[in-house]
Amino acid sequence: MQLYNLKDHEQQVSFVEAVKTGLGRNQGVFFPTHLAPLEDVDALLDLDFVTRSAKVLRHLLGDELSDETIAGMVEGAFTFPAPLVKVADNMHCLELFHGPTLAFKDFGGRFMAQCLAQFSQGEKVTILTATSGDTGAAVAHAFYGKENIDVVILYPEGKISLAQQKLFTTLGGNVHCYSVTGSFDDCQAMVKEAFLDDELKTRLGLNSANSINISRLLAQVCYYFEAVAQLPKAQRSKAHISVPSGNFGNVCAAMIAAVIGLPIQKLSATTNQNDTVPRFLASKQWQPNDTLESLSNAMDVSRPNNWPRVQTMLDNGDFSYGDFFSHAVDEQTTQSAMKELNEMGYLAEPHTAIAYEGLKADLADDHQGIFLATAHPAKFKESVDSILDMDLPMPQALAEALAKQCLAQPMSADYTQLREAMLNKLG
The missing domain is CATH 3.40.50.1100 (Rossmann fold)
Structure with missing residues (x-):
């Protein structure tokens, strides 16, 4: 796999070099020189999560690592599920908090x-x-x-x-x-x-x-394939995914998945009140404000480091600006979305609620919406308890850490x- 520095195009490195280097010259991030489409996505979607993920990463990495090496790394890393939970008729939640630290x-x-x-x-x-x-x-x-x-x-x-x-x-x-x-x-x-x-x-x-680091980004591509694989086959071609977005790495991974052939029709990168990207898409002016504190603190970012990767794919026409949405959700609306989801029978913390709210804004009736739950609600127990008037029990891992x-x-x-x-x- 060949990657180049988005701030210094002359710096080109292999995947191994990019992983070991982390950040390129002039603080530039690395990005693949080419994203080739997969040949048979339907067949991939019929595989189990670990087997499919190894094949997706093998496709992205090319011949740089052996099949056995990639398979071993995936088996050692992806030891927990990413279930897709139905919330409404055409709306689902991809739960990414079943790992050891309860977050995506x-x-x-x-x-x-x-x-x-x-x-x-x-x-x-x-x-x-x-x-x-x-x-x-x-x-x-x-x-x-x-x-x-x-x-x-x-x-x-x-x-x-x-x-x-x-x-x-x-x-x-x-x-x-x-x-x-x-x-x-x-x-x-x-x-x-x-x-x-x-x-x-x-x-x-x-x-x-x-x-x-590119290794983290490519790993995240895999669970978008898992999300679409869990939709009924007749509905897989109409996915609209909403990602709660702060540093924009997670939605970047979703866009890479779409570019290589996963049938994602639309993407929503939903932010909190730190709205640099929504304002940029509206005005074409990059004007970060001071970072504001919010209920969704993991998204309290005004200068997202992964935006250059996303913008590269949009500017190159790999993914259409017309199918990419970015709305800012304020604090009051975040709380209202948490309450609305709770009434629908789904318990969500603020980041997940923002993804849900962003999806609602643009989801077409004939599309299947998927919003991401990026953290276990108990990681934000204070907010969840206060907003939803409850006493959320603590998972063992969190209770022991506290x-x-x-x-x-x-x-x-x-x-x-x-x-x-x-x-x-x-x-």
């Missing part, structure tokens, strides 16, 4: 861990990532205890739920966490600056594990502090 990022995080274990060959690796909520836990658990790999996680202090925070800040060992005074965008800016620091990159073997001590250290949004801390601890 378990798929990408665990596959990336399989990749780096395969590719690093015993070399020192330091995973540095920023999280707006669920990435931290997924990455921490995927790499926890792995030999020669350290994990450094930055998160905005007080701006992710306690359950999200405790899932990764309580592990210790090779997982090092810093609570940053600022927003997710501040955390992400520090991560990007670290990748411009050649000394730090060399000494620590720096890599990123958020959706900047009982443990937070080991994160405070840090200001200052790269020099991060650099010094990492070199002192890991260098």
Whole structure:
């Protein structure tokens, strides 16, 4: 598989190089030079999730890795289901929270861990990532205890739920966490600056594990095939998928799936009040505002790093602007959507409710709508309990994490502090 840097087209790398490098020159993200269509999607949709996922990834990666290697990595990563739950006559919810940290990022995080274990060959690796909520836990658990790999996680202090925070800040060992005074965008800016620091990159073997890394993105392509496979065969050609969108990696994966042949007719990238992309699509002006805090904190992103990948596919005509929707959902509407879903018999947290609300706005009567549940409702127990007037029971994994001590250290949004801390601890 050949990939190029969207900010420096002369930098072209293999998949293995892209995984190990993370971010390209000038802070550019890598993207495939070519996305070839699959030959027989119908036959693929009749396979089981793991077998199909290995074939999809084999198609994307070409001859770079053997069939056996890819199959082994998929089997080690995708050990939990992604069920499609019917909510209404032409509306379904794809539940992506059945992994160990109860969020969709378990798929990408665990596959990336399989990749780096395969590719690093015993070399020192330091995973540095920023999280707006669920990435931290997924990455921490995927790499926890792995030999020669350290994990450094930055998160905005007080701006992710306690359950999200405790899932990764309580592990210790090779997982090092810093609570940053600022927003997710501040955390992400520090991560990007670290990748411009050649000394730090060399000494620590720096890599990123958020959706900047192509391995996470390609892993996420697989569960869109699983979603469509669970629709009745007669309805598979009319899928409209709504993705709750912050950093835009998840909807980017959905678009890649569509480009290589999955019959996704329409895509909705639904945001919260951090509406940079909806405003861009309306005005063609890229004007990020300051990041606002919301109930859907994992989407509190004003400068989505994966938007260049999405825009590349749209500008190239790989996916039509006319079939791509992006609406902003405010706080009051988010709460109303949660209540509406609850009345329909489906319990959802704020991110899922936003995806549902975005789908409603554009879903045609003859299409099958699929909105994504990206996190277990209990990860946002405070909001769910308050909005829906209930006392949501805690899953065992969350209850155990909440009982443990937070080991994160405070840090200001200052790269020099991060650099010094990492070199002192890991260098």
